[in-house]
Amino acid sequence: MRVYNFSAGPATMPVEVLERAQSELLDWSGSGMSVMEMSHRSKEFVGIAEAAEARLRSLLGVPEDYAVLFLQGGATGQFAAVPLNLAGPGATAAYVSTGAWSRKAISEAEKYLEVRTVADEAPTNYSTVPAEGSLQVPGDAAYLHYTLNETIGGVEFPYVPDAGDVPLVTDASSTILSRPLDVSRYGVIYAGAQKNLGPAGLTLVIVRKDLLDRARQETPAVLDWTAMAGAGSMLNTPPTLAWYLVGLVLEWVEEQGGLPAMAVRNRDKADLLYRAIDGSGFYSSPVEASARSWMNVPFLVPDPALEKPFLEAAAEAGLSGLGGHRSVGGMRASLYNAMPIEGVQALVDLMTDFEKQNG
Structure with missing residues (x-):
């Protein structure tokens, strides 16, 4: 699978x-x-x-x-x-x-x-x-x-x-x-x-x-x-x-329609995830809005002690590679071309459930 x-x-x-x-x-x-x-x-x-x-x-x-x-x-x-x-x-x-x-x-x-x-x-x-x-x-x-x-x-x-x-x-x-x-x-x-x-x-x-x-x-x-x-x-x-x-x-x-089509789907994926972060009282972005990446989206939970449980829940849900870089910690979702929007939606659903359980 x-x-x-x-x-x-x-x-x-x-x-x-x-x-x-x-x-x-x-x-x-x-x-x-x-x-x-x-x-x-x-x-x-x-x-x-x-x-x-x-x-x-x-x-x-x-x-x-x-x-x-x-x-x-x-x-x-x-x-x-x-x-x-x-x-x-x-x-x-x-x-x-x-x-x-x-x-x-x-x-x-x-x-x-x-x-x-x-x-x-x-x-x-x-x-x-x-x-x-x-x-x-x-x-x-x-x-x-x-x-x-x-x-x-x-x-x-x-x-x-x-x-x-x-x-x-x-x-x-x-x-x-x-x-x-x-x-x-x-x-x-x-x-x-x-x-x-x-x-x-x-x-x-x-x-x-x-x-x-x-x-x-x-x-x-x-x-x-x-x-x-x-x-x-x-x-x-x-x-x-x-x-x-x-x-x-x-x-x-x-x-897939070339680079114009890639731009639309990548913008949609990034917007979906940033809306989930910004609309939450639980998650936060460490990047100024004007400089946010479409491709790599770091985000934080309110307590670093919750990072491990979040990643464990993600793994159980079939979501891999979400740990932040070892030099900065937190979480990071990379939304490259091959990541379907269904994967981003699955991440947003997990984030919503995790916030309800730990917020």
Whole structure:
């Protein structure tokens, strides 16, 4: 029996995708072998890879002057790849600090360049994002980096920051494919797959081609966007099974109506849960309303001693992955594309019953 999986990642996958992968596991399209057994140089896998890229470009509207890369190393690998590919020794880059993942990106970047933190939301305990139009980006910065959605803290930018002539870089790991995204506003978009794109093990990088050929000489080949773009993301053996599954997820998103349809269903799910939190005298949200994430919804009970009983009741009801990140506690519900609204309604019903019993 499948549960409703609210985990922040690796996260729930569309059942239709899992069933199709199951049916093709031993014999993909009459090849007599599994995708995980194929040579990545074979015409069969090259076809899988090309179809995935074409679907991604279509869904996101990726312009032709952008390269699309399917890499390894997670978004964490890109914390280093961004400065190594965009800034030479002695350069500076601007960063926005809105929570745990942007802080990790800053810490990694500081190994390679001078970081200028143009906004730090620490005074609000990372419950906000900077006001639109408030960022002062140095004109000599190699790029401006921000984390579109903080998976742990549940803080999300409701706007695209204005970086002026400085290339804009974003970690979109927990937002990618959840709604339309204007790729042309960015120099670089990167995202770990294990939330909306597919399983863990693959990382998407979308980079404007005029930003290629800037990598430092010491950049490892597997992190060098120019080298990877020239090799079709196959400079080394890629994560073939994950790439194939991402392709199936992209096909599923198309069948659901594309990103506009995803936006409607994701907005509806988030609204349903936030209404339950705000309409209660029992639960509370630690995030300012204007910065609340659609994808990751943290919430608190009035007494931390009630967290364990709540999670036990959730498990009994077939609701999994609701514990907050170990660094912040509380509860957190991740509402990625594959989470149906029925799962969110089941969570709201549990919250209502638990409040009646413990309020």
